[in-house]
Amino acid sequence: MYVTAYGATQEVTGSFHTITTSDDTLLLDCGLYQGRRKECEEKNRHFLVDPKTISNVILSHAHIDHSGRLPMLTDQGFTGNIFCTRATADACAYLLRDSANIQAGDCSYLNYKTVKKFLEKAKQGDNPGNISRAELKEMQGILKSDDYQSKRSLIIEVAQKNNLEIVRPIYSQESVDRCLPAFKGMPYETTFTVGKNTTCTQYEAGHILGSAISIIQRKTPSGQVKNIMYSGDLGRFDKPIIKDPTLNFAPEHRNIDLCLMESTYGNRLHEPVASLKPMLKKVLTETFERGGSVLIPCFAFGRTQELIYFLHELYRDGEVPRRPVYIDSPLATNLTTVFGEHPEDYDEATHRSFLEMRQSPFSFEHLHFVHNVQESMALNRDPLSNIILAGSGMCEGGRILHHLRHRIHDERNTVLIVGYMGENTFGRLLHEKGKEYAESGRQGDAPMVRFYGKDYPLRAHVVSLGGLSGHGDRDEMTRVLKDSNLNVKSIALVHGEVEQSLAFAEHLRGEGFDVSIPLKGERMPV
Template structure:
């Protein structure tokens, strides 16, 4: 059999690989590309493999860069099943519909911009004369109701009438809901058949709730070939979920090919034990200035981990009990998913919270923001508080509105607690902030641009890398060396090229056989 690599090759997002035997082709993840809008749009709309040739799909976890294109797959002739853990299937009920909502919203907004531009040109006779405020108000009234809601039917009718381009969402809410019917939730360590003479077994990956390493075993006569797909590997000794598995069943120990992530293949994180004290320090310093802490946070995993740490700090009265706002409908839903899967929690979470009858994801100061109006009111709140909002890479969502109202004020802190992909606004903000801090905050603050406006970055920018859900170089190496696995070959994926190549070199020094595949490359197993 052979494995082909079509996504997250020498880059981080868009995981998409296939495993092919004599009888079947199995898809390993079907992730969304994230980054520059136009480039991501092109990549996301084109699946590299015809869905009709796929037997089944195996999903490592629910993060959108691994699951986000599944509705595109299931709406285009895929007739198999999507195998994953039960918690992953549960989380995808919310993540995929949220992704569809974003696709539909982006398409509607781009169509509105096209219609608005066209009507503006009509008003000026295609000349250089500017549209007056009165004319602009008239145009908006044709395309919007109540000042905010787009008249999508009127916009599309206008675009069709004048043969203008209509942007379609990558997939719709209806297609996302239909994709959910294809899911099969499987317990960890249960073995399921995914093809002829081909099985899959999930092991804990320690990345987020429900994340799994997938062992795919193909028995062809007297020959057995085993592939281990790591998905995203987590850190050791973090709260809530179990650590990455080190003890595999004996029949799964001999690995012919391990497809392994390398997000932080050349970096070391702060020790996990330091995370709560460092968070405590940032909170106390910011509150002493009279400021607020704004945290771009992934709705799935990072938000719940921060809630957990904040709950512990508040229980022990180690920081002032300022309000904590989770301003993300998706994060609210996912937090409930966490609460419904205590079987996945680690021993520490049981001892600190569950055995004492305490819900780790609920405390007096914690408030879940429900409506846009509540979010807008929070933007204007000048009292000290903590906000956790998406998107985690600051590419859109409510976090941008909080930044718009808060980054000009030096009392506030923007706390970076997760990976910021190359070419994302979050990475840009992080770099600008770190450069300003490194200069001793001398001179004028740097300027960042979003929502077509420039803003001075006066707020402090602090990065706590230890909160990452990805293992660092040593933790990845621990999975290889401290487990009972015997690995013949490793293919490194899910890492920017610099990280993957550096990790490959490090592994070769440890006597591992390693390849870093390019897009479209295949490896014979």
Template structure:
């Protein structure tokens, strides 16, 4: 039996590994690479193996860097099943469709830019002459229907006629929907046959709703071998979902090889603590000013955690009952997924909500934006409210429209509840606001530019940490030390250089045999 590592090797996206026996080849995750556009695009376009050789696939969880290339496999000859937890299968119904729409939208936009540039050069004769308004309108009328809809057929025909590159999406919405037919959701802790003499059993990973550690057991010629694939590991004592499993069945405790993530392998998070008092303080201070709280939040996980905390505060009557709006079509759909999978909830959630006949993700003040018109009206609403909208790093999406209408008003608060990547607009907001606060909010406020306009950053910007969904070094080590597992060897994946090397050194100090595989490397079990 061999395990080969193709993706998320010494990096954190594009999870893709195979387990091969004499009879079968099983794919572990099938994720998109994410990062710099051209580099990620090049990696995503090329599948490292022929999908036709695969027997089945095991999916650890629904995040796109683990699931996002499944439609590429199914449209290129994969003919097995995708085994995952029931909640993961349900979430993928929405996440893969959303990914396809993004792929299609990005391809259309890039083709439009190419066509627009070509026509502009044609009208100017390739010189530096500026186009007249009439010429600009002629190009726009040819390439667009109305102000926004692109004439994709016209654009693509033009590019082909002129022998210009036509960008195609990695997969279409139709292909994503066809991929969903291959999914097979199975319960936790119940083995399922995935190959000849080969079974898979899922255990709770605690990362996001439905995330699973997978024990793959191969019995052949009187010998039994166990491989444990961690997927992404979560934190302990977080709300809503259960903690990572520490108690494994007797037949799964002897692990010959553990494939383990290392995203935060050299980092310690802030302790998990009750976020409600800090959230309560922000809400009350903002409402007392007559303002609104604007929260950029990721659609899967972060939005639902915030809804959970807000529900608790509203139930206890600790904050004024202002409306809470979720303005994200994907977050709305994923919140319904959370509501339909109480089997994943931890004991605290059962006691606080289910035992009282309450849905954690449904309360009187909670409202979901249904239409673009409703979103536009909410932008202009001057009455106090809370709005959760994407994207989580303020790089696009409906959050920017809310900021455009609220950022210049000092009554409002922009609440940051997640990591803001370097060079993102969310990071820019944080840094400029911190300097303004350090100066006592005196003098002219800083300005930020988006939608081709400068806006004064008068709104308060607050950051609440403690929301990470990945376990840190100590929490991942706890799973190894406090579980009833006996692990012979660990292969570390899903970590950047500093994190994966630091974690390897730490685990070796704890007495584990550790290797860090390169892309394409195989380990014999």
């Protein structure tokens, strides 16, 4: 038996690893690569393992960088089951459909730009298609219209006739519909069969609702028992709503032959969880005293619900002025429903604070879910202070950009950064420029940022609340290994940039562990 690391090796997206036995090939996660389109296109379209040879999938959690290529798997001949927790199965129904929608929208826009550029060149005299002026005028009119179907048909027709490059989604809504029946939601700490003489048991990972540490146990023909631990993404301790990462494993799962472990923040220490609510209170109070609003670019699954929880507590206890709170993300609205349907996964504090009081953590008087574009646009005309949580989390698209466009120039407002902003994202730019301006004492002209084809002065305050990360830091990940009842023989670090993995490996070796950092495609015997 051996484990092969294929995706999220010395990087943090595209999780994809296999366990190969004499009888089966099991897949651990099937994630989408995220980042620059051209860099990820080739990675996302091609599997390094034939989907037809995969017996079953073990899914650690619902985030798209772990689940996002599952519809492709079924499209290309996978016929097995996708095992995960019940909450993960429910969340994936929304997240995968949203992924297909985003791909369709992105491809439609890119194809529109390609055809528009071609027609502009044709109008200027470079006209290999020999399109008449009357035809050009009609086509350009269709492209400017709101008739989506006519526009789409025209784009396909012009592209095909003139051999223009068309960008296609890696999967469709129909692909998602074919994939979802393969999901098998299982309770935590329930052992189920995933292959011949091979079982899996999932424990709480504390990362997001439904996230799991998977213990895969194989009984060999000679009678030996081998245990592989796949950490998935490990969360923080003492965060609200969901339970902490598991430290108490069943006796038969305590001796781990190989631990495939994430290392996202292998060289970082987070702010204490206990400081998060006071820091949020400070940001809200200062902003409202200025007469401003708080804009929060927020990931739909996990981060949004944590902030709703904190805001509910602050409002309930009268610690901040009770201004309206708007959740402006259809996906976040749906996923908040998933949270509400799985109280069995809440921690004891949430049960004490809300459920025993017959209250929902995700519903209070001043909380409003925005249901359509018209309601979203109306918020930009509201002169009163409020809080708006909107996607996307890294400000690369979505409704948050519309709110920023209307409020980023006003020094009364605050942009609250509550999660990791990847390199080359607009969120990272806002974070860095806002930090520089604050460190200068906000003296002189405000820095300029460009989006939607226009430059805007970044006069709004930019504040970072880093402790809300869903990933455990170096010491929290180490705690799962040292403070649990596990006996881990060897560790292979994945899901981390090189510098983070190297630093974490050095730290763990100092703690007495045998650690390696596998290359893509490297086989590790168990």
